[in-house]
Amino acid sequence: MEMLITYGLYILAFLLIACGIAGTIIPALPGIPMIFIGGWIIAYVDDYAHMGTGTLIFLGVLTALSILIDWVSQTMGAQKAGATKLGLTGALIGTIVGIPFGLVGIFLFPVIGAFAGEMIGHRDMRKATKVSWATWVGMIAGIAAKVAIAFIMIGTMIAMMLL
Numbered sequence: 001m002e003m004l005i006t007y008g009l010y011i012l013a014f015l016l017i018a019c020g021i022a023g024t025i026i027p028a029l030p031g032i033p034m035i036f037i038g039g040w041i042i043a044y045v046d047d048y049a050h051m052g053t054g055t056l057i058f059l060g061v062l063t064a065l066s067i068l069i070d071w072v073s074q075t076m077g078a079q080k081a082g083a084t085k086l087g088l089t090g091a092l093i094g095t096i097v098g099i100p101f102g103l104v105g106i107f108l109f110p111v112i113g114a115f116a117g118e119m120i121g122h123r124d125m126r127k128a129t130k131v132s133w134a135t136w137v138g139m140i141a142g143i144a145a146k147v148a149i150a151f152i153m154i155g156t157m158i159a160m161m162l163l
Contacts, residue, residue: 006045013041017154024146026099026106032066035059035150039157051160059153066149073142081134082127083114090117091135111136 016038023031036059043051075088083091094113098105114135118128 009041009045013038013045016041021150021154024150025103025143032063032146032149032153035153036063039153042157042161046161050163051157055156055160059156062149062153066146069142069145069149073138073145076138081131083131083134084118084121086117086121087114087128087131087135088117090114090120093117107136107139110139 016034019029020031020034020036020038023029023034025031039051039059040056043056075091079088090113091110092113094109094111094116095106097113098107098109101109111132115128115132118124118131122128
């Protein structure tokens with residue numbers, strides 16, 4: 001019975017990590033936190049023999065950094081371009097509306113939302129285009145940073161398990 005629980009926890013950990021990788025791109029999934037929890041489960045099942053406190057703290061710091069990046073990346077890009085609250089709100093609504101449409105919706109709808117918000121607020125095509133482009137660049141930069149963090153975390157876990 002104990003062996004069954006152990007294998008079940010390993011399967012849960014690997015599923016969390018796999019979903020976490022997807023979550024680095026899909027905004028509805030907390031990708032990096034899922035990878036962290038998966039790693040913590042592996043450490044627990046292994047009785048912290050390979051991944052100890054130091055490794056888990058390192059992974060926790062990376063998780064906190066990714067949450068900060070996620071929170072700031074899109075907004076900062078839009079704000080640097082002079083986005084108003086309506087533009088930022090439009091980007092947020094676009095992100096939420098785009099989730100059911102898969103990757104196309106995730107990458108396209110925040111841009112459309114930012115553009116629409118700026119057009120509603122200022123009716124300035126040039127500014128709306130600038131804000132929507134900056135929103136997209138910020139979003140892509142945030143995703144790239146989260147993917148890099150995910151690979152660092154997974155690489156760290158693999159390295160610790162092999163030592």
